[in-house]
Structures are given as structure tokens and as C-alpha cells.
Amino acid sequence: MNRIAATFFTFLSISLFAQDxxxxxxxxxxxxxxxxxxxxxxxxxxxxxxxxxxxxxxxxxxxxxxxxxxxxxxxxxxxxxxxxxxxWVRGEKEVGYFMANGKKYEVNICALGGSTATSDKGLQAKVVEVKSFEELAELGEENVKGKIVFFNGAMQADLINTFEAYGGCSKQRYAGAYEASKLGAVGVIVRSLNLRQDDFPHTGSMGYLDLPEDKRIPSAAISTNDAKKLSEIIASGANPEFYFKQSCKQYxxxxxxxxxxxxxxxxxxxxxxxxxxxxxxxxxxxxxxxxxxxxxxxxxxxxxxxxxxxxxxxxxxxxxxxxxxxxxxxxxxxxxxxxxxxxxxxxxxxxxxxxxxxxxxxxxxxxxxxxxxxxxxxxxxxxxxxxxxxxxxxxxxxxxxxxxxxxxxxxxxxxxxxxxxxxxxxxxxxxxxxxxxxxxxxxxxxxxxxxxxxxxxxxxxxxxxx
Structure with missing residues (x-):
């Protein structure tokens, strides 16, 4: 078979395979x-x-x-x-609100998967807002101890790959309670990982890593609308107290x-x-x-x-x-x-x-x-x-x-x-x-x-x- 014939045969075979x-x-x-x-x-x-x-x-x-x-x-x-x-069982539907300027603001929250429960009476404390672990570290124990840490790091909206945006802030959900507890926080609220403004809190897995049980603090997600509202209240100079109650349990x-x-x-x-x-x-x-x-x-x-x-x-x-x-x-x-x-x-x-x-x-x-x-x-x-x-x-x-x-x-x-x-x-x-x-x-x-x-x-x- 000459070279031209061989080339034609190869091309024909490829074309037939492609058609098939x-x-x-x-x-x-x-x-x-x-x-x-x-x-x-x-x-x-x-x-x-x-x-x-x-x-x-x-x-x-x-x-x-x-x-x-x-x-x-x-x-x-x-x-x-x-x-x-x-x-892990969620238990009763979670309840959350915050008080500021004499007004009560009810919010949509849900326990993060793997979180511990609050007490039967719930948990109430002053709130401190951060958008990263670096901001949390800069505040230090003196500004965090005894408070609820509000992680308000949003998914980066200008990233076309939304999974990249998710990955950029998902560590706040997973390890937020771990990092906050080390500085004496009593609870954690995490902005839902959602690019849209709505009233749906988004759960997801969280972990306490090597924290002993007596150092584990309750962790919940808050809807993006309510995260925005809470952040605006804090930015106005108010010093809100946040309350939430959840009854989840790990078996x-x-x-x-x-x-x-x-x-x-x-x-x-x-x-x-x-x-x-x-x-x-x-x-x-x-x-x-x-x-x-x-x-x-x-x-x-x-x-x-x-x-x-x-x-x-x-x-x-x-x-x-x-x-x-x-x-x-x-x-x-x-x-x-x-x-x-x-x-x-x-x-x-x-x-x-x-x-x-x-x-x-x-x-x-x-x-x-x-x-x-x-x-x-x-x-x-x-x-x-x-x-x-x-x-x-x-x-x-x-x-x-x-x-x-x-x-x-x-x-x-x-x-x-x-x-x-x-x-x-x-x-x-x-x-x-x-x-x-x-x-x-x-x-x-x-x-x-x-x-x-x-x-x-x-x-x-x-x-x-x-």
C-alpha cells in the first residue's frame, strides 16, 4: 500500500469511527x-x-x-x-433574634451540621462581627471572650466559578467555632454560603477538630438577608445582643x-x-x-x-x-x-x-x-x-x-x-x-x-x- 493510499485509509477509518x-x-x-x-x-x-x-x-x-x-x-x-x-440529629426548629435600640429583630437561622446544642434556655450574648479569621485574631481574646462571633464573610460575587467563591469562605463555616472558641467566644453565627440575598439559612458541615467537649460552642448559619440586617445595625453604632436556641445532638x-x-x-x-x-x-x-x-x-x-x-x-x-x-x-x-x-x-x-x-x-x-x-x-x-x-x-x-x-x-x-x-x-x-x-x-x-x-x-x- 503506497503512502497516499495508507493516508486515505487512515482518514477513512477515523471518519467512520467518528460517525459511529x-x-x-x-x-x-x-x-x-x-x-x-x-x-x-x-x-x-x-x-x-x-x-x-x-x-x-x-x-x-x-x-x-x-x-x-x-x-x-x-x-x-x-x-x-x-x-x-x-x-447527628437537628432536633426542634431553631429560634434566633437580636435586640438593638430597644427593638427585637427576628432572624432565620439553622444549626450547622455537627454543632452542639445551646442550653434549654438558649444562648444570649453581645455580638462581634468579623469577615475572616485574620480579623478575628486581630480582635484578640479581650474583645471576643464571652461574646457571640458573627462571621460575615460573603461569597465573592465577581468570581464566575461559584465553587471557587464557595471555597473562598467555607472555612468560616467549618472551622469558625473552633477558632472562636480558642478566644473564649460562647457561640458562633455564620453568614450562609449563598450568592443571593434571601431568607433561607444554609446548613453544612462544621467541625471542632481537637477541641475538648467542654470547649465546644454552638454554631449556626444565618440567612443572607438577616446577616445584612445584623451587619447594618452593628455598623450604625448599636451594640446588639444576639439570642439563639438549638437542640441538636450527636449520637x-x-x-x-x-x-x-x-x-x-x-x-x-x-x-x-x-x-x-x-x-x-x-x-x-x-x-x-x-x-x-x-x-x-x-x-x-x-x-x-x-x-x-x-x-x-x-x-x-x-x-x-x-x-x-x-x-x-x-x-x-x-x-x-x-x-x-x-x-x-x-x-x-x-x-x-x-x-x-x-x-x-x-x-x-x-x-x-x-x-x-x-x-x-x-x-x-x-x-x-x-x-x-x-x-x-x-x-x-x-x-x-x-x-x-x-x-x-x-x-x-x-x-x-x-x-x-x-x-x-x-x-x-x-x-x-x-x-x-x-x-x-x-x-x-x-x-x-x-x-x-x-x-x-x-x-x-x-x-x-x-
Missing amino acids: DAATLKNIYKQSLTNGQSYAWLDHLSNEIGGRLSGSLNAQKAVEYTKAELEKLGLDKVWLQEVMVPK DDVLSYNVIGEITGSEFPDEYMVVGGHLDSWDLGDGSHDDGAGVVQSMEVLRLLKESGIKPKRSIRVVLFMNEENGLRGGRKYAEVAKEKGENHIFALESDSGGFTPRGFSFDCSDANLAQIEQWRSLFKPYLIHFFEKGYSGADIGPLKNDNIVLAGLRPDSQRYFDYHHASNDTFDAVNKRELELGAATMTSLVYLFDKYGVNQIKNAPQIKD
Whole structure:
């Protein structure tokens, strides 16, 4: 075969492969948008079960429901993986207000996950406002002792990547009580991590690190509207007293489960690919965006593969992780068992950024793998999927990281995500059916391509050009 003929044959082979993959993706999207199951699953998970805090009865109901639904798909294997998880209970609805200039201002608050309770009578003290740990340190013990510290550090509004804005101030929520207690504070109020001004307090995990129990102080979130109001009162020169009452309690760890389903690979059954989200949620809403959407999208990946007539070469698992929100026990347990069994995981994809319109993926992988992934970009272009960059993948799949695996995170449009994140308005009505189904199809398409071309063998994939 001469050089011209060989070049033509190579070009023809690549074109045929590209056409075949494009046709497969088109069918996947069609199946998801016209015959999808993800929205119905989310409806049941959200409206029939509700919030699924680790260790709760609802979390167990979610385990049983998703296991039963996976069994209906006719997968090769479905099983539960035991994992011990924290059990923290919120108790009665929290009460909060502050007094200034002879007037009472009621506020919307909620206990942060893992916080200790106030006394039965509640906690009342003068307030000191800071916007960072540095400001807190500058005040010193003489200005903090005996007071409630009000952390009013806002998410940076001019950052387009809202997760970057979240990361910039989330440490106030997690470690605020720890830092304030060291200076003698008696309680902590934290501005909700929300880019919008509204009346919803947003919970989330907090920790006391190495603080002894007798030094642990109550910690609560306050809505952005009420944070603004409190800050304005302080700026006016008033010296308000803040009162709040919460009855949350930490119990001993309890038994729960990761839910796992598998399609066993036809050619390389010992090469494992994972797609997943976390089954637990916070308790204020029903966890539809965080992370019911990721759960049902991940389940839908396996269903869509079967509906599309795709017979995976590699073993593909859906893993519904328990306890991402306040411990990451499920993700760590799955990685621990995989290591003990010597399982070769080559790829893992997580959806934990809400059920909004998909924009693409971020990848935690080698530059060589990313360069090859970039060649699939044109396959996703008809679906307006353009974001393919190195970056964070997901908390639950993070423990699987090694030098060879490709970790990926679905990246939906994030501009509305923190309006709902960890708040009581994270409910089923906030999820758009079509956006959810587009995300499921996008995830399935990436899984299909990695299964077809592999990771270590990804250099054999066709060189698709724009």
C-alpha cells in the first residue's frame, strides 16, 4: 500500500469511527430526553422519602429504594456495602433574634451540621462581627471572650466559578467555632454560603477538630438577608445582643450502606469504571440538587447503556455513596475495599454539582490523558458541551486517586446552585426535567467513550477534529 493510499485509509477509518460515535451519542441523548427515568426516580426520592441525613430513617429508605430500582434494571450485580456513619440529629426548629435600640429583630437561622446544642434556655450574648479569621485574631481574646462571633464573610460575587467563591469562605463555616472558641467566644453565627440575598439559612458541615467537649460552642448559619440586617445595625453604632436556641445532638455511629450496581465487562471485566453521586443529603429540604440529581443521573447511565444496546467492554459500576455531607465515610469505604481486593479502577465520574444544564467536565488526570480527551470535544459540541479542563472531580471518588486513574466531575451551569445548596428550598420543584436528563445523557456519553477506548489504551482512539 503506497503512502497516499495508507493516508486515505487512515482518514477513512477515523471518519467512520467518528460517525459511529456521533450516532451513538445522538441515540443516548434521544433515549434520555424521550424515554428517561431519572426525573421519575428523583420525584420518588425527593417527595416520597425526603431529606436523607446520614444515619436517619430516610437515608435507610433511600438505600432500600435505590437498590430495588437498580435490581429492576437487570444488572449483573447489585449489592450493599456496609459503612459506619455519623448520626447527628437537628432536633426542634431553631429560634434566633437580636435586640438593638430597644427593638427585637427576628432572624432565620439553622444549626450547622455537627454543632452542639445551646442550653434549654438558649444562648444570649453581645455580638462581634468579623469577615475572616485574620480579623478575628486581630480582635484578640479581650474583645471576643464571652461574646457571640458573627462571621460575615460573603461569597465573592465577581468570581464566575461559584465553587471557587464557595471555597473562598467555607472555612468560616467549618472551622469558625473552633477558632472562636480558642478566644473564649460562647457561640458562633455564620453568614450562609449563598450568592443571593434571601431568607433561607444554609446548613453544612462544621467541625471542632481537637477541641475538648467542654470547649465546644454552638454554631449556626444565618440567612443572607438577616446577616445584612445584623451587619447594618452593628455598623450604625448599636451594640446588639444576639439570642439563639438549638437542640441538636450527636449520637454514636450507626450502620448504613453504599448502594452498588454493576454491568460486568465483556472483554476486560477486571477493569472497573465508576459513576456515582451521594445518596445522603442535609435535612432542611429534600436534597434534590444536592445530591439527588447526581444519584438518579448515575443510575440512569447504566439504564441508558442498556437501552442503547451498548455492551460495555469494561465493568461499569454505579455507586451511590453514603455520608458525603458530614464525613465522606462512603467514599473512603469504597476505595478501601477496592484496594483490599486489588481492583483496577481506571475511571470514575461523579455528579455532585446540581441538576442544572451540563456544560462539560473537569478532569483530574495526566496531561496525556487530557490531550486525548480533548479529541472528543467535537462529539459533544452539538449538545453545547464545551468545558473540558483539568480540575476538581468529586469528593466521593477522590479516595480512588492514583497515578493511572482518570477522575472526572460533571460540570453543570453553577450560577443558581448556591441558591439552593444545603437549604430548605433544595426541593424537587427546583429541578428542571430537561436539564436533569441532559446531564444524564452527557455522563453516559463520556462513560461510553472511556469504555470503548479505555484509559491506558486511549492513544488508539480516533483523532477527531473540529
